[in-house]
Amino acid sequence: MWTIAKLSVQEMIRKKVFLVTMILTGIFLFVYGLGLHIAFKDGGDNLIVKTVIFTQLLSAGLYMASFIVAFLVLFTAVGSISTELENGTLQTIVVKPIKRWEIIVGKYLGMGMVIAVYSIFFFLVIIALNRQISLPALNLIRSLGIFCLQGLVFLSLVLLGSTVFTTLNNGIIMVILYGIGMIGGIVEQVGNLIGKEALINLGIVTSLVVPFDSLYRKMLYTLFSASDLGQLNLFTQQGPFGVGSQPSVWMMVYVLIYGSLALYGAARIFTRKDI
Amino acid sequence: MVIETYNLTKQYNGKGGCKEICLSIKERQIFGLLGPNGAGKSTLVKTLVGLLYPTSGQGWIFGYPLGSIEAKKKIGYLPENFRYYEWLTGYDLLYYHGCLAGMDKDVIKKRIPFVFELVGLEGKEREKVKTYSKGMQQRIGIGCALLADPDLLFLDEPTSALDPIGRKEVRDIILRLKDQGKTIFLNSHLLNEVEMICDEVAIINKGSILVKGTLEQLLAENIKVLLRIDNLNPTILEFLQTVDKNLKKNGNKVILTIGRREQLPWLAKEIIQLGGLLSELRPSGGSLEDLFINMVRESGDLNVDHC
Numbered sequence: 001m002w003t004i005a006k007l008s009v010q011e012m013i014r015k016k017v018f019l020v021t022m023i024l025t026g027i028f029l030f031v032y033g034l035g036l037h038i039a040f041k042d043g044g045d046n047l048i049v050k051t052v053i054f055t056q057l058l059s060a061g062l063y064m065a066s067f068i069v070a071f072l073v074l075f076t077a078v079g080s081i082s083t084e085l086e087n088g089t090l091q092t093i094v095v096k097p098i099k100r101w102e103i104i105v106g107k108y109l110g111m112g113m114v115i116a117v118y119s120i121f122f123f124l125v126i127i128a129l130n131r132q133i134s135l136p137a138l139n140l141i142r143s144l145g146i147f148c149l150q151g152l153v154f155l156s157l158v159l160l161g162s163t164v165f166t167t168l169n170n171g172i173i174m175v176i177l178y179g180i181g182m183i184g185g186i187v188e189q190v191g192n193l194i195g196k197e198a199l200i201n202l203g204i205v206t207s208l209v210v211p212f213d214s215l216y217r218k219m220l221y222t223l224f225s226a227s228d229l230g231q232l233n234l235f236t237q238q239g240p241f242g243v244g245s246q247p248s249v250w251m252m253v254y255v256l257i258y259g260s261l262a263l264y265g266a267a268r269i270f271t272r273k274d275i
Numbered sequence: 276m277v278i279e280t281y282n283l284t285k286q287y288n289g290k291g292g293c294k295e296i297c298l299s300i301k302e303r304q305i306f307g308l309l310g311p312n313g314a315g316k317s318t319l320v321k322t323l324v325g326l327l328y329p330t331s332g333q334g335w336i337f338g339y340p341l342g343s344i345e346a347k348k349k350i351g352y353l354p355e356n357f358r359y360y361e362w363l364t365g366y367d368l369l370y371y372h373g374c375l376a377g378m379d380k381d382v383i384k385k386r387i388p389f390v391f392e393l394v395g396l397e398g399k400e401r402e403k404v405k406t407y408s409k410g411m412q413q414r415i416g417i418g419c420a421l422l423a424d425p426d427l428l429f430l431d432e433p434t435s436a437l438d439p440i441g442r443k444e445v446r447d448i449i450l451r452l453k454d455q456g457k458t459i460f461l462n463s464h465l466l467n468e469v470e471m472i473c474d475e476v477a478i479i480n481k482g483s484i485l486v487k488g489t490l491e492q493l494l495a496e497n498i499k500v501l502l503r504i505d506n507l508n509p510t511i512l513e514f515l516q517t518v519d520k521n522l523k524k525n526g527n528k529v530i531l532t533i534g535r536r537e538q539l540p541w542l543a544k545e546i547i548q549l550g551g552l553l554s555e556l557r558p559s560g561g562s563l564e565d566l567f568i569n570m571v572r573e574s575g576d577l578n579v580d581h582c
Contacts (some may be wrong), residue, residue, distance in 0.1 A: 003374040007360070014362050091354040092419055095324045096375040097347040275326040 008110025185213030307473035351420035361405035503555035
């Protein structure tokens with residue numbers, strides 16, 4: 001299992017998509033940092049205005065980071081099983097004296113390690129760029145954990161899809177699912193804003209099917225709760241990237257079960273699959 | 276027995292694949308599986324190595340159930356449509372396969388140079404697999420199958436991408452492995468190759484084994500015989516037709532097929548006893564090609580060999 005995990009790390013890092021993602025991440029962070037610099041430099045002395053800018057830009061930065069991490073997961077894991085089944089690479093692996101579930105878990109661990117390191121790096125740089133306001137260390141650590149969880153749960157879903165569908169179909173399905181999750185989250189925010197129960201319920205149902213947006217909202221809420229924003233914390237609740245109502249602890253438990261079941265399903269399907 | 280199967284069947288929605296395969300393959304031999312395209316050869320091999328789950332029936336490798344970890348420890352496999360991680364170097368690829376096979380790292384490091392030499396790729400260890408030619412990739416594939424020093428090797432079309440020299444080299448490797456006590460299951464459609472190196476052969480068509488046995492046994496059967504009988508008359512011809520009703524006659528020459536080489540003296544004696552002036556009796560050596568074509572043509576939908 002660890003042999004496969006190690007190879008998955010090497011393979012992921014050697015893929016061009018990883019290099020391209022790294023370069024584009026650098027460009028994104030440069031533009032984002034420049035934007036922050038200009039906003040704070042020319043934002044005037046009004047604390048309220050500055051806080052609004054800070055919360056919105058930080059939220060937007062983390063939202064975009066979640067999105068980029070998800071796409072890194074998608075492009076690196078979408079064919080991790082299906083492509084190797086299609087081109088026959090897995091045939092020589094499966095006949096080795098290892099259990100088939102070890103192949104799935106090994107790939108998950110390898111890719112998961114890279115995704116986790118990338119997520120930590122991305123999160124910390126975004127926080128560092130927003131250093132104008134201090135956030136409690138405990139909040140940072142907790143929200144960093146939830147931020148990493150987004151990529152790791154999505155990875156288990158993409159891996160499951162890769163054992164069931166062809167690479168192309170899996171890619172299309174996962175993009176649509178992720179998109180549904182994003183829209184569902186925004187719909188829920190709008191529902192909160194205008195007090196429309198039906199919209200909130202629609203967002204909740206969407207979160208149960210694709211819970212990644214819930215993770216983002218939970219991460220954001222955890223980051224800002226009890227920060228020295230005081231009453232100005234209200235600003236974090238506004239806008240499409242805000243968090244009107246935080247997902248409950250049970251939602252987090254659900255997400256963990258969701259990710260575990262997806263990984264279990266991938267291992268089980270692969271174990272029973274004719275290759 | 277190295278491989279034993281009892282009514283082993285793998286079908287796809289009740290169609291294709293292989294059905295009711297009964298094999299008993301002894302150790303230290305080269306077993307050749309022959310069949311036309313789509314006959315079920317690769318399905319049978321994939322079922323034996325544990326890539327496909329049987330629809331019904333059972334099978335064992337060295338007494339262990341097909342697909343079990345114990346059975347997998349005993350085998351090496353070169354797939355027909357092989358592909359390896361092209362971004363790895365040849366050395367890294369073998370090292371990775373050694374780790375997957377559960378080999379000790381020191382053993383892997385000692386064994387890799389030996390395997391590179393065995394498959395004729397010495398000096399190419401540090402080159403990436405993607406820079407290898409098709410033939411070199413086939414050799415590294417054989418190397419991956421051989422690395423863990425398995426007792427049983429499944430080679431699915433191992434020479435398909437090789438030139439004649441490469442084919443001979445691979446044949447030599449296979450023969451050398453047999454000398455080392457290995458059993459080789461060779462899946463090939465190259466009849467002359469099978470004829471040259473295999474001890475036992477099975478012919479498969481439409482998913483069923485049509486015939487199996489040692490090459491000597493199979494080639495000793497269905498021998499074509501040319502007879503020149505100077506006074507060929509209806510009595511002799513009638514007798515000859517009881518031997519082969521599809522015989523061909525051209526003047527005083529007759530070509531017929533007999534079941535066994537041992538029938539030749541009896542045939543000559545009977546002709547002479549009927550007063551025939553037998554001036555020539557020439558058996559043509561039964562070839563695997565003749566046998567293969569006859570068996571496949573005649574097979575139709577009949578399942579010849581059941582347990």
